Amino acid sequence: MRAVVRRNKQLVCADIEELTPGPGQVLAKTLCCGICGSDLHALHSFEHMLELGQRSGGGGVGGGIDPSADIVFGHEFCAEILDHGPSSAKTLKAGTRVVTVPVMMTATGVDTIGYSNRYPGGFSERMLLSEPMLLEVPNGLSAVQAAMTEPFAVGEHAVAQSAAGPDASLLVVGCGPVGLAVIAALKSRGLGPIVAADFSPARRALAEVMGADEVIDPAVQSPHAGWSARGVPTTFAERAMAQMSGTGKRAVVFECVGVPGVLQSIVEGVPGGAQIIVAGVCMATDSIEPSLCINKQLDFRFVLGYSPQEFAATLHNIAEGRIDVRPAITDTVGLQGVAGAFAALADPERQCKIVVDPSM
Secondary structure, eight states: OEEEEEETTEEEEEEOOOOOOOTTEEEEEEEEEEOOHHHHHHHHHHHHHHHHHHHTTSOSSOTTOOTTSOBOOOOEEEEEEEEEOTTOOOOSOTTOEEEOOSEEEETTEEEETTSOSSSOOSSBSEEEEEGGGOEEOOTTOOHHHHHTHHHHHHHHHHHHTSOOSTTEEEEEEOOSHHHHHHHHHHHHTTOOOEEEEOSOHHHHHHHHHHTOSEEEOTTTSOTTTTTTTTTOOOSHHHHHHHHHHTOOOEEEEEEOOOOTTHHHHHHHHSOTTOEEEEOSOOOSOOOOOHHHHHHHTOEEEEOOSOOHHHHHHHHHHHHTTSSOOGGGEEEEEOGGGHHHHHHHTTOTTTOSEEEEOTTO
C-alpha cells in the first residue's frame, strides 16, 4: 500500500507492507488525516523528541522506536473499518466510520499510532487500530470534521485543566491550531469574554470566527494592557482588597505558541495570582525569572494531550454543532502533496490545518 514515510529526515511516498489485523485489532481504510504541529517537529527533530520522552519517564513518544527506521506519521484521522482480526468483538461492523485516540493496545503495553515503527499513522492508505478504543462517527458528520476530534481534544484538555470559569478573565496567546482549539473549548462551555492575541492577521481572523470576543495584535498593543478593564486587580493592594471583599476576577492565560521567550513575556505581563496554562510545545530550552513568578504567586500548569473521555466529549461537541472545526481547515492534499504541505504550514497567513486525503 502507499504511504508517506519519514526516511532520512525527509518525507517520501513509498510502498510499504500490507497490514494484517491481530487479535483485538481492525484493519481500516484511512479517509483523511490532519497534519499536526508535532509532525512538523518530528520530521527534523524526532530523535530529540524521543530523548525528551525518555528523560520524562517514558511518557508520550518514547521507548522502542528506532528513529533511523521508516515511520509513517499521522494521528489526527478518520477511518473506515475494512476487516477484523481474530478474537474481535466486531461491535462495529465493516464499513463503519471511526475515530480513536491514536494508541494501539498490545500484549506488552501501549504503542503510539503515527509515532511507531510497527503501526503506521494516517499518512497511509490503511491502518491498524485497536478495536476497544474505537468511536463511531455520528451520522451526518463528515470525515474531515471527525478527524479534527484529535487536535480539538487538546484544547478541551487544556481548558479542563484550567481555572477557567465565570470568575476568570481569559487570554489566549497564539491563535494557531492549539489556540483555536482552546478558544473553541472555552466557547463550548459558554465562557467569556475571550481575548486572543497573535501577530498574524489571518490567525486573528480565524480566532474571531472560532469565538474570540476580542483579538489583539501584540505588535500594536500588549495583550496585558487591559487586565484592569476586564476586572482583574493588578496591584498588591487591589488584590488584597479583592480577597477581603470577594470581588475581582483572576487572570487565566493559555500559552499556545511554544516559542522561547513567550513564557517570560507572559510572566512579565500578567497580574499577581494569575494562572498560566502552557499548551504550546517549545522544543528548545527556555528560561523564566522565578523571582517574578514567586513575587506574583503565579500558578503554572503544563498540559499534554487529553483523556479518552475528553476525546469522546470533543467528538460529541463537534457532532452537536457546539464546535465548528471547519474554519480551521485551510487545504486538502493527497499523499504526493504531504511534503509540500509541511513546507506550506510555515506560512500562518495562508495555512492553519491541512488535511491529507490518501484517495486523492
